[in-house]
Amino acid sequence: MKTIVTIEGMSCGHCAMRVKSAIEAVSGVSSAVVDVTEGKAVVEGEGLDANMLRGAVVKAGYSVVSVLP
8 A cells, every 4th residue: 555645844865764753663664765955755565554653653743734545
């Protein structure tokens, strides 16, 4: 299952690594690819919970615009 998380507030590679680590700590996530220039994370995994993904990004210090399958 693939989910796209649109994120605001990232501006550098460190931001991307912080978001990637936060997302990959969520249960069910097998991988996350974060693109700072597009402001998106492509998340792969099984049984992904949009609210858990949103919460992980917010806890890392960024805003979530949308979480779409």
